[in-house]
Amino acid sequence: MARSNKPxxxxxxxxxxxxTAFLTPALVTLTLLAGLGYVPxxxxxxxxxxxAAHWLGKAALVAVIFLSLWSVAHRLRITLxxxxxxxxxxxxxxxxxxxxxxxxxxxxxxxxx
Amino acid sequence: xxxxxxxxxYVREMTYRWIFRHPRYMRYMAREFSCIFIGAWTLMMVWxxxxxxxxxxxxxxxxxxxxxxxxxxxHALVLGFSLYHTFTWFNLTPKALPVQVGEAFVPDVVIAGAxxxxxxxxxxxxxxxxxxx
Numbered sequence: 001m002a003r004s005n006k007p008x009x010x011x012x013x014x015x016x017x018x019x020t021a022f023l024t025p026a027l028v029t030l031t032l033l034a035g036l037g038y039v040p041x042x043x044x045x046x047x048x049x050x051x052a053a054h055w056l057g058k059a060a061l062v063a064v065i066f067l068s069l070w071s072v073a074h075r076l077r078i079t080l081x082x083x084x085x086x087x088x089x090x091x092x093x094x095x096x097x098x099x100x101x102x103x104x105x106x107x108x109x110x111x112x113x
Numbered sequence: 114x115x116x117x118x119x120x121x122x123y124v125r126e127m128t129y130r131w132i133f134r135h136p137r138y139m140r141y142m143a144r145e146f147s148c149i150f151i152g153a154w155t156l157m158m159v160w161x162x163x164x165x166x167x168x169x170x171x172x173x174x175x176x177x178x179x180x181x182x183x184x185x186x187x188h189a190l191v192l193g194f195s196l197y198h199t200f201t202w203f204n205l206t207p208k209a210l211p212v213q214v215g216e217a218f219v220p221d222v223v224i225a226g227a228x229x230x231x232x233x234x235x236x237x238x239x240x241x242x243x244x245x246x
Contacts, residue, residue, distance in 0.1 A: 014209075017198075017202055018202065020151055020195065020198060020199075021198060021199040021202035021203060021228075021232070022199075022231075022232050022235055022236075023235075023239070024151055024154070024195040024198070024199070025192060025195050025196050025199055025236065026235070026236040026239045026240055027158075027239075028154055028188060028191050028192045028195055029192065029240065029245065030240070030243055030245060031154075031157075031158075031179055031188065032185070032188040032189075032192060033245055034176055034179050034180075035179040035180050035181075035184050035185050035188055036180075036185070037180065039176060040240075040243045040244045040245040041243065041244025042242075042243035042244055043176065043243075045165075045169045045172050045173070047244075048165060048172070049165060049172075052162070052165060061162070065155060065158070065159060068151060068152075068155045069152060069155055069156075071148070072148040072149075072151055072152035072155065073152075075145055075148035076148050076149065076152070078145065079142075079145040079146065079148070082142075082145065083128075083129035083132070084127045084128045084129055086127070102155075102156060102159050105159055105163075106159045106162055109159070109162040109163045109165070109166045110162060110166070112166040113162075113165060113166045
């Protein structure tokens with residue numbers, strides 16, 4: 001039987017796409033408000049530090065970051081193919097590793113919190 | 114010898130120019146390009162976590178950076194594209210998750226609508242818990 005890695009790649013893409021559809025507008029609103037000078041309570045140092053210090057907070061942040069970046073990576077790969085970049089295996093390796101490395105970096109930073 | 118066989122295979126032209134041939138293609142590309150903005154914002158937050166881990170002064174510097182005009186413009190773009198991603202994603206849910214009750218399928222508007230309602234409530238709860246209002 002032919003084996004395919006498509007479900008492994010596509011599963012996190014669908015999960016991440018759904019997650020970003022539900023969460024990203026509200027999350028971006030939080031940092032936008034902070035930029036406009038009205039810092040939401042959660043972005044105050046004490047609150048965010050306490051959130052990121054708890055293992056549940058760490059797990060939630062890493063999960064959101066990994067799924068978001070993976071779905072972005074997958075979509076970017078397809079988009080690059082659409083606009084005429086035909087080196088798909090190279091593109092795939094680059095975007096998926098970038099998503100993985102940035103997620104690992106996030107986990108390392110959270111470990112230090 | 115295979116190399117000596119004269120053949121001119123037709124190589125289909127493939128450039129980015131097809132995007133501009135129809136408004137539908139433009140909307141499709143706007144949807145696909147939303148990933149760049151969502152990705153850039155997520156990477157910015159990974160950097161924010163680094164700042165958070167380094168202590169109060171670094172985190173405050175991050176908050177200060179958010180206040181620059183470039184950051185505000187960037188946030189406006191990210192918010193616009195992320196909303197576009199949300200709308201296009203939910204509008205596709207009836208195709209991805211068709212629900213059958215008895216003989217009939219649940220109307221598309223009900224499935225997409227349920228997602229919009231859940232999204233609105235979740236966003237309100239999240240903003241409320243975060244102390245945004």
